[in-house]
Amino acid sequence: MRGANQSSVSEFLLLGLSRQPQQQQALFALFLSMYLATVLGNLLILLAICVDPRLHIPMYFLLSHLSFVDICFSTTTVPKMLANHILGTQTISFSGCLTQMYFVFMFMDMDNFLLAVMAYDRFVAICHPLHYSTKMTQQLCALLVAGSWVIANLDVLLHTLLMARLSFCADNAIPHFFCDVTPLLKLSCSD
Incomplete structure (x- = not known):
């Protein structure tokens, strides 16, 4: 029988990239500018493909989907990281972590599949x-x-449902700015 003093983890701490305030401000500005450039660039690609009828061919159809997936992929992790920097919090709920992990890997898979189709x-x-x-x-x-x-x-x-079956007992600190599989597996106390 298991020990009675084990507690279940309901949230994780995303430790981010740095703990020094000067570096955090620089990283916030860097990631915000890169995120805005990514979203704006991909939105311009989508707009150009939608507006110009000469671009309604298979190559640009696939490129428009790749641009959409790239916007979604960036939006899965960066806004949470930026919000953590602004609010001074580091927590993410267990369900939020699994949801973020699901979308990160789904859009990563979609990038790979779309590149293969292209x-x-x-x-x-x-x-x-x-x-x-x-x-x-x-x-x-x-x-x-x-x-x-x-x-x-x-x-x-499939991967997310298997991760949801794991139990997390003591440590809840993830040394990343988003929920990744490898650190979660290291934190799990399941066999």
């Missing part, structure tokens, strides 16, 4: 240029993107 698109364009328009149809592109979303979600859902 590589296939360029392969067909270079190796079969005369058949490109018949092989890379809008329906096939939509199917490849939808399949990527489904596979990425199922893959990450």
Whole structure:
């Protein structure tokens, strides 16, 4: 039987990148500017693709999805880190940690799948240029993107559900600015 003095962890401490106030201010400014540049750049790509009818071809359809995923990927971790710096808090709930981990890895998987689909698109364009328009149809592109979303979600859902089954007993300090699998596995007291 387990000891009666074990307590369950309901939240984690994200220790961030630095504990020195001067470095925290510089890191806050750096990450805020990089986040804004990332979001603005990807929004401009999306806007250009939506506005110009000449860009409504498979390559730019895939690029628009990649830009959307990049915005979502950045938005999964950076705003929480910036809010922690402003508010002076370091906590994230257990469910918030699992949710953040789910979306980080889902958008990471989507980046990889979309890059693979874009590589296939360029392969067909270079190796079969005369058949490109018949092989890379809008329906096939939509199917490849939808399949990527489904596979990425199922893959990450499995990992997140397995992480949710772990128990965390004593230490709750994560030496990162977001919830990552490796530090969580090290903190787990499950077998």
